[in-house]
Amino acid sequence: MIVRYSKEDIEPQKLDIFLSDIREMLLCGFMPLAFFGTDEKLLYSLMGKNGDLRLLCCQFPNPFHYPSLSVEFPCFNTFERELHQQYGIVPINHPWLKNVRHNHQSSQEIEDYPFLRSKSKLIHEVGVGPVHAGVIEPGHFRFLMRGEIIEHLEIQLGYQYRGMSQLLCKGNLAHKMSLAECIAGDTVIGHGTAYCQIVESLSNTQSQAQDIRILLLEMERVAMHLSTLSSLAGDVAYIMGQNIFAAIRTFVINSTLSICGSRFGKRALCPGGVNYGLNSDQITRLSSEFEKYTRHIQNTSEALFSTTSLLSRFDDTGKLHTNDALRFGFTGISAKASGVPVDARTDYPDWQYPGFLVQTEISGDVYARAHLRYLEIMQSLQIILALLPTIKPHAPLLEPPSKLEPGKIAISIIESARGRIVHIAKSKDEYSALWYKVIDPSFVNWQALSLSVVGEQISDFPLCNKSFDLSYCGSDL
Amino acid sequence: MSIGILLLILTIIPALWKRSGYFVILWVLGSAFLAFEYMEVLYSRSLQEFIITMSPPVGIVNIALNKLSAFFGVIFSLGLPLGMFYGHYYLKEHPTKDLCSHLFWLGLMGISMHCVLWIRHSLVFLMFWELMSLSSFFCVLNSKKENIQAGLNYLITMQIGAAFLIAGFVLTYLSSGTFDFSGFEDMNPIPMYLILIGFAFKAGVFPFASWLAQAHPVAPSHVSGIMSSMLIKTGFYGILLITSLNRFSLREIAAMTLIFCVSAFWAVSHLLFERNLKRALAFSSVENVGIAGMGLCAGLLGIHAHMPAMALLGFTGVFLHLFFHSIFKAHLFYTSGNIFLATASLDIDEMGALAKRMPYTALMALAGIMAISALPMTNGFISEFTIFKAVFETPDAALITYILPSLLILICLAFIGALGMIAFLRIYAILFLGAPRSSLSKSAKEQKLGNRLPVFFLTLAILITGIFPNIALRFVKPLLRWFDLDMQQFALLQSLSLKITYVYLIIILLSALLLVIRRLCIKEKIGSTWACAYPKVNPRMQSSSLTYIQPLAYFLKPITYKKCTHVKAQSAFPTNIEYHEEHPDALWDFIVKPATKVITRFFALFNRIHNGKTNSYIAWVLAFLVFALIWVVGFK
């Protein structure tokens, strides 16, 4: 979904009107997609309710504090913490005012991070530090433990902070394609498409190869879900499931390799179109391959979800209640597995998916998230198989974008494997952006992990963590 | 004998002048004489006898020393001076307000313990028994206000025990006509049970063992060391005295096995969750008495079923276990005393990394902990090995009635051994290893030589009797012959223990070899603990005593009674999370307290009479006289 605002459409309101508007929208069902400050001393809030997008703006509060929204609407708590960290604006009586991610000037700050402490001697802390035992990105999880039962989990991120937004605003925005692909290495097409749509809308060129982008997006979703299912089975030491799903994932990403030369879909997209077109025999080969994968995945998933020892581990581990998912505004698998039908492909569609229904589960536990991933894989495979015949075989569409129009704000929303990606940018002059805001679904969803794990045994934490499968670099940028 | 007792009585003089140094020296001399006496009786002469005639109601008081009391005498005469020696240095560090009375009562307790072994006349025996209880009560009190409650509980329990004893002795006097212990041969059951229960109070068997867990933590370490390693043995001495003179039916043996097993289980279930060091050691005394009791039942079963091997092994297990228990229990109490002096706290959750600050105590405590959890190369293992072997002796042809009790002993012994090991490894790990959990353990310093010397002697004793079990077997041999048990089985056992010594020597040799190889060709570096590369690892990140035990607690839930206050996380952003848990003594809360409530309410009925006005008292006296007059005159 692409939306474009010119400078005149949004004029900064007064702070209290701004806040009362937001509260009123929240009461009638709107959810915040983004809430951030910019270097031009303006506070933006993007509110959305299945298709209806509203961008509100206001000046920075003068005495640098304002009554916090997240007291009664917890979905704002991560956004307000980030605003406080970046611009020092204090949301009064915010329940958990700590830095969302560590700013690199004071490396000392990460050591005395104010973790919640318990005065009683019997509660001890367990710190699973930045460098984990497996091959995953760094992040620190601090548990308050009563014996082996988790009382409270606090997640401290910021180790992956690379200063992405500053890099995106430096130099010519149109040449930032490979940088946008590195926002989150496993959602390359997701962030890449969002970046391309921003550049296209700011330089108002029309994207040609929308169908190939959707094809690559769905293939990436299948690959990501397969990798999560494989590592979920691996965490429970069910090596049969782990290896079969890993093998199928290799098939899928090898077919992405056959399209654009990279297993993750890097170099496939560029602003204005696609680097690699599809000729007819590629299309026929792809559709035959995907038919084979559909059958294979169906067999293996039925086998996986009927193994009793596996189900006993998945069943009601790490339950996330539906109203928590609603109140905290989670997106993607974390929300849909708890019965909240939030999906950018239906809420903010920019491509008509024929007969597309949002799949949801109700129980909100590890089984729900695993089974939902299987359902989404099958759904994406149907979309791919339906899409492939309609793609017109044509040469690589390469149309360099013309200059950007200064002073425009563009918003692009994409549904990646993990959830709703939101990119918002404002162009400064013909070449570069004044500010470029990226909101990865993991930025909001990390709170889901802390909520779902309370009361569980600590030996089930890695399973819950992998069932959410959230991105560290996506939320740290 | 007389010189020894005389010297011990003389110790009262330095006690009055607060000279604890001389007090200890005199005590050591006196004990030496007594020890020589006991050894002589144990190995050469069969019996040592004196007669003192008293006025008619008491009659002839027969003071005799047989092999059984000589065996316990040797333990007392070795253990008591060591306890006094440790007490001397302990009191120097941690002075009591009134040293004179403390030393006086301490000396009196020692003397009465010795005399209890000598007396063969029940009334005089009771007198010394009371004297022992009273003096140990004053030692436990140690003139501290907060000890009053625990001390009183201890005293009252002892009096109830004594009441049972008195009842038992009087009934035997009525049936056998003499106060002498000779009357105890095959007496009828009621008095025997009463006496056994009376001794069980002192020995710390299940229903009557709550006083142990209350008295020991408050008593100064040397007193609790002496009490739990030797005072309890007097109770067990009484039980052994009765069992050596009587025959038991199978049902009685099964009942005794059940009581000892339940006692050991009750003690272990508390020991696992205990966070006060001395209370844990007190519960482990009850557990070890239970284990010795199981050995005793195995022995009795062997005698009853005419299985000589089982009988011999059972009784050897009992005597070895009592002897070794007094060694490693004293060792652990004196170590806990040293820890208390170093850190002024007994809560293990505030400790940590004491091994770094008190290296010698840590090394010696390791030997003590291995002994109490019956790990090989220490003496604790030998006694449990013999009891296990006794239980495995039941031939397959035996009747079901013999297999069931031995099976019960086998399962309980294995479970208690494993749970005991876990409990004490937990205590050692939380006390000595890891990072310091509080400022108390950070500021701990190694104790002076005086405090460490007795612990060193006891560690030496543990290791020598552990690695060369034949020494202990030779010490116990005359006693077994006195119990007229089968002696070639004993020779078999001695050859077996020789083999065990070879196994230990191989282990020591091989591990020394490996360590030398490691030291020669491996370079060692000191780095920080791997905590996932998180820079700031705080001591709170170590597992607390609760974590260590929670997988097991899941299983012991039906038999554990716990009170916990739990403040959960209220919302997604909690401000405070709390969890406190303690394991009070279920016996005390559910049996003793309600009982005392009923009794006090019953006596409260008579409050109206005690209203303090003398005229109402006179009125009551008058009424009574009138009633008596009518009674005498009216009904003539």
Added chain:
Amino acid sequence: MINLVFILVFPLLFIGIIPKVKAIMVGRKGKPVLQSIRDFVKLLRKDEILSEHSTFISKIAPSLALVCTLVASLFVPFVSTHTLLGFVGDFILFVFLLSLAKGVMALAAMDCGSSFQGMGTSRELSFTAFLEPAFFLIMATLIFSVGSGSMAQIFAQQGILYLNIWDVFAGLFIAVALFIMLLVESARVPFDDPATHLELTMIHEVMVLDFSGFNLALINYTSALKMFIYSSLICHLILPVGSSILWYLILLILIYILVGMLESLVARFRMNRNLELVLVPLSIALLTLAALIAKNMGAW
């Protein structure tokens, strides 16, 4: 003496079979069978790092644990049933030597003061609380059916005599109980995943997270030896009396293959379920003993 050669050479070789079986089950190439020997040799020559909290226990524990297990294995009948050391009732010393090794390793794990080791130790020790009584009951059953003697004699005579139906059942039940104990002791799948990378779920590996180089090699060898001991006990239980070495080796490899297959077909149990399964060997041993006693009493 052949036993000594067996103890020194074969444990690390046989432990290599399990990853190979798992690899074949899922269609991958997998680690070569000799890999655990190669890792052992490499680790022997690497240097060591000890945590600053560690005391003398961390230095001596792995060596003491290995020596205790090694000496305990001298009682066990491997290929030949007359062992180097053996006396009546030596299985008591055998069990206590194994628990000494486990106790010393538990202390060494708690030595570096990190919360993972604490959790690993508490889980591992709570398993022993139920395995020791189970082993004693198993020995009681065997002694009851075969008569007392040294461990080697008991297991040698016990072999299933195919003529008497009771010995077949008793032998099989006890073999199942010992197999479950094998899975628990050597930290195999239903209880603990040796190949896991998640320190919060490990039981055995997390205890050795802080050991390196020479000590780590000794620890790997100890756990391999323990598994070898239990599997050779199972072999002697199932094999009829006096069968040849060839049958013994085949059955030994079969047991390792069975463990490998079990690992690829079953997922891990939840941590508190693990403890419930550890009770199974105890109950099996109790039931077999009760059945044998009842048979002896002439109940049927």
Added chain:
Amino acid sequence: MLDLLKSRLTHGYQAIANPLKADIHPAFPGMPILAKSADLYCLNDICPVHAFSEQGLDLGKCTFCGLCSREHPEMISFSNDFKIAADTRDKLIIAPGELELSKIDFRLPRRFHHSLALRNVSAGGCNACEMELSASNNVNFDISRYGVEIVASPRHADALILTGPITANMTEALTETWQAITDPKYLILCGTCAISGGLFAESAAIDRAFLKHWEACLYIPGCPAHPLSIIYAITTIMGIS
């Protein structure tokens, strides 16, 4: 049980016979071929990371984005040869006209010929290199067939394999992990971000001081480095041909 059998049969035997001789789809950008007559300055303007210099194309900086080969196909083209790794930093620079990188002549001591334990630290990596590294141990590539395994604790490890441009916040954790590895220990840089910082070289949040103190013994370029390149590089230094 039946559907498990069915899925296992369709799964079949998945391992690549010999990863060192496997071939990849031609679209994969492997070894770049610089024409002799290539105008390096014009190519350098197009390149987002300015990987061209007088000596030629620095593979350590190149993110294989293919912009230059699309603009000037005649000057530079990418073959699908995945055998790109080097044991010194300047061996990664390809002069115009060179057909393949110079051979890796660093070899690990004999004791590591059949057994090597790797410890991965992701210091700011975007999770692409991390997934490729864990994929190198999956059912198809299976680096454990050569005795290489990725271990849980640095105490058990012999080499540290670094992915990501070393963010400022991860410097302390990285140094602590490196110190926790027992000697003799080696450093392997996997991925363009680890070798030169890639697209994030100028970002203020990056602090590459760690690489000044410790010399890496193996550089595996690629964004992300393909599992076959990782296997080729590690097996070469282990001496497996």
